[in-house]
Amino acid sequence: MTQQKVAPVKTVSGNMPPTYDEASGGCPAYVYVDPEHGTFHWDDKNVRRVFVRKVYAILMLQLLTTLGIVATFTFCMPVKFFIQTHPGIYSLSYMFFFISYITLACCGDIRRKFPWNFILLTIFTLSMSCMLGFISSYYNTKSVLLCLSITAMVCLCVTLFSFQSKVDFTSCDGLMFMVCMVLLFSGIIMSFTVPFGYVPWMHAVYGGVGALAFTLFLAFDTQLLMGNKQYAMSPEEYVFATLSLYLDIVYLFSFLLQIFGGHSE
Template identity: 55%
Template sequence: MTQGKLSVNNKPANSEGQQGNAEKKDSSTVPSAPPTYEEATSAEGVKAGAFPPPLNVPLHPTWAYVDSSTSPHYGSGYSPDTETLTALSWDDQNVRRVFIRKVYSIISLQLFVTVAIVALFTFCEPVKGYVQANPAWYWASYAVFFVTYLILACCSGPRRYFPWNLILLTIFTLSMGYMTGMLASYYDTKSILLCLMITALVCISVTIFSFQTKYDFTTCQGVLFVMAMVLFFSGIILAVMLPFKYVPWLHAVYAVLGAIVFTMFLAFDTQLLMGSRSYALSPEEYVFGALNIYLDIVYIFSFFLQIFGSGRD
């Protein structure tokens, strides 16, 4: 009985004590509400020591800025100091300059080979007599020229894949040089030299004009197409009429029209290399760019030879 009473009498006391201890423990473990930004940064709170002073960190640290003069700039490529690779864009002027230099280097080699073949067929009498006595080589070279031109102009894979693009371009240049040399072998030496000088002056002046002028020749595709079609059908008519009767004045008109058309094509193809016009060639198409300009120059020379050249006796 005594133990029962004690247990009964002590139960509410223990429960009240436990509740009081739980309330004290809860009140001691519950954290206080965090201060607001105004309270934390106010001078009173800092002076009183209630809150620690804020960290002295600048809003814009110096490491967030990059010096453009010392950092790898746009189009710089690989730098051994920083060992970083920067992405190159086709619109970068450095890439465009390298592309233009590569195109004109290829054209210079092509023209050198062509002039050498023309000189060989003009000044070497045995070679000149052989090529004139065997016209089958001319038609064979024309077939090679036509096939290689179609491959380079219509198939982007072969003209971009090294070394097949340069191999095809070499075959194309040799075949075109053979046809030009055989054509020149029927004309007088003075006429050939005169036409070479005229062609050089015209091509250099048109190239400089195309680089300097604000006029956009790349927008004249429709006009060039119409003139090319007129030249094409005029050539077919002359080829049909030639076996029956040769008309000198009609042939001269055709040659003048051809010289004008391919001079305009030279300006058009030159501005395609620049990259600052309405239309531009990709820097991957250096073979295609060299092919077009070389063909324009050779055709200009051929038409000038038909205009100003005089046949051999």
């Protein structure tokens, strides 16, 4: 995530394009290599369009994979019975999810290096899909279909709004932090009510706060992807951009399940 105004034009000696570290100069700016004039910058519409197409192409593959696994775990009764009687699958999936997510989020060199970035992203997607499918298997099929439909409509509306709106969500980092704190403290309060049993209205309120939070994060990350606001995401970070959008959508779906989901009998 970088400021749009810091994009100095430098001269590249020789015919070799600059490395990522040389191009970023300590603050990864928009870099685009011009072989004729030996200059580079990333504030280029063609580069940004290619970046956006790449991110959404990977994201669509992730979402289709997740949809297929969730549908299998929810609608196929033998699979549903198997995973509910083997909860260790969830723990194993969580372990792979945690390792792959920490590696992609914290190790920038690995995140930008092919093919390791795609291998880790595949592991992350499969493990997250299995976790989500495991959770969805405990809800009835109508609730899962309803939440999938709502998630798809919300994502479409938020994406179109973020593309067209003049409101700069990337400059609202203070607001996003406050939303995170509200979500955190709501989760802490919820944890104290677990020993006293299921409280429907409290879970619904918590689900509503979470759904609102990740709807805002989806708008925030979409505008970072577009790069036409105060802050933008580097085109080198297509894996991280995909990761952010995918998590926003998945968490939005999981919180909607808490609001509208009816547990299986």
